[in-house]
Amino acid sequence: xxxxxxxxxxxxxxxxxxxAEDHGENPESIAVLNADPLAGPVKLTGERVLLSEARxxxxxxxxxxVVGVGRNYAxxxxxxxxxxxxxxxxxxxxxxxxxxxxEPVICPPETQNLHxxxxxxxxxxxxxxxxxxxxxxxxxxxxxxGNDITARDLQSSDAQxxxxxxxxxxxxxxxxxVTHFAPDDVRDLDISTTVNGEARQAGNTSEMLRGVPELIAxxxxxxxxxxxxxxxxxTPAGVGQLAVGDEVSVSVSQIGTLSNPVMAG
Ligand code: ZN
Numbered sequence: 001x002x003x004x005x006x007x008x009x010x011x012x013x014x015x016x017x018x019x020a021e022d023h024g025e026n027p028e029s030i031a032v033l034n035a036d037p038l039a040g041p042v043k044l045t046g047e048r049v050l051l052s053e054a055r056x057x058x059x060x061x062x063x064x065x066v067v068g069v070g071r072n073y074a075x076x077x078x079x080x081x082x083x084x085x086x087x088x089x090x091x092x093x094x095x096x097x098x099x100x101x102x103e104p105v106i107c108p109p110e111t112q113n114l115h116x117x118x119x120x121x122x123x124x125x126x127x128x129x130x131x132x133x134x135x136x137x138x139x140x141x142x143x144x145x146g147n148d149i150t151a152r153d154l155q156s157s158d159a160q161x162x163x164x165x166x167x168x169x170x171x172x173x174x175x176x177x178v179t180h181f182a183p184d185d186v187r188d189l190d191i192s193t194t195v196n197g198e199a200r201q202a203g204n205t206s207e208m209l210r211g212v213p214e215l216i217a218x219x220x221x222x223x224x225x226x227x228x229x230x231x232x233x234x235t236p237a238g239v240g241q242l243a244v245g246d247e248v249s250v251s252v253s254q255i256g257t258l259s260n261p262v263m264a265g
Contacts, residue, residue, distance in 0.1 A: 002256075003037055003142065004030055004176040005100075006054040014042070017051065017176050030054055038125065038141060038227045058100035059144050059177045060123055063228045066093040066171055067219050068148055070161070072209050072234025079237050088210055088218050091161045093148070093171045093232070101174035104263040107244055108167050111151035114242045114262070117235035118193035118201050118250035120186065121146035122212055123177050124229040128220055136216040139225065142179035143186060145258040146232045147172040147193075147250050149242075172250075172260045173230065181254075186212055190253040191236055195246050203236020 002017040014037060015030035032047040038060065070089035071077040077084050099105070107114045125141025148165065149172070155164035186205055193201035205211075210218070215231060242248055242262045249259040 001179045002176045003033075003059065003179060004054075005057045005059045006030060006049070007057055008049050008054045012057055015049065016044070028052065038123075056101045056175050058098050058173045059175070060173065060228050060230065061098055062095045062230050064095070064226045065223075066095065066098065066146075066230045066232060067091075067223075068093055068165060068232045069210075069215055069234045072215075073203060073207050073236045074209060075203075075207070075237035076235055076239065079239070084209060088215060090219065091165060094166050096168055097166055097171040099169050099172050099260070101172070101258055102260065103172065104169065104261045105147075105149055105172065105242070105248070106167070106169045106263055106265040107242070108151070108265040110163075111153055113151065113153040115150045115152045115239050116193055116195065116200070116242055116248045116250070117148035117150055117239050118191050118252075119146045119148050119232045119235050120189060120191060120205055120252055121173060122216070122231040122233065124225045124231070125227055127224065127226055129224045131216055131220045131225075133213045133217040136213040137183050139216065139220075140212070141227065142177040143181055143252075143255060144173055144177045144230075145175070145250050145252050145255055146230065147248065147258060147260065148232050148235060150239075152241075171232075172258055174258045175256045178255050183213065185254070189255070190251075192251050193238065194249045194251075195240070195242065197247075200240050201236055201238035203238070205233070207236060208234060
């Protein structure tokens with residue numbers, strides 16, 4: 001299933017995205033759910049909304065946290081002059097940094113070097129702590145796309161990455177959450193990023209130094225993960241600068257494309 005959070009003029013609602021391939025008579029519609037599927041059991045209301053008449057929102061607003069993973073692709077670590085770390089490098093992005101598809105990334109006046117980082121994002125479905133590596137699939141709700149927007153100059157000048165990666169709007173998520181992947185499906189997904197339609201990043205999740213199960217086990221060993229928490233799994237090589245007026249799009253195969261304009265703060 002592809003679960004979207006959307007607005008069709010009123011309060012945010014949830015629904016199942018039906019693409020042409022699996023719902024030929026009424027392509028690209030949303031079958032509306034009665035509630036947030038991350039909060040408990042849901043059912044279809046019977047109502048349908050055309051995707052073209054809905055505004056997709058961030059598919060999840062993390063209740064407590066977005067956990068980022070730094071330097072999880074060797075080629076990306078190398079391009080910024082960093083060694084491959086012995087242990088995963090972790091950081092938090094506040095949930096106030098999350099925006100949805102089409103919402104503007106605001107370039108704040110504090111940075112002169114705003115970067116995109118296209119990433120596979122994992123959405124946690126169950127409260128969990130110290131998840132054994134072989135049981136991590138049980139705590140995954142699904143997968144979406146993240147753009148780990150980073151003020152690269154502040155990442156270097158600040159002692160910690162909190163500000164460089166935590167500004168409001170620095171965590172676009174979307175366009176929806178795919179819940180039907182088996183663990184093996186996410187080991188070979190293409191990740192690509194374009195800026196104004198020009199190719200910038202082209203990687204594959206098979207290049208991750210630590211895969212999704214390893215990351216969930218490592219992260220949940222120190223912090224309780226809650227339903228709706230998000231893990232950004234790291235970015236492949238090819239990161240680069242964004243300018244005001246740019247349109248940045250991150251695509252992950254079998255999930256979709258997340259696009260956001262960049263605006264001045
Ligand atoms: Zn990142």
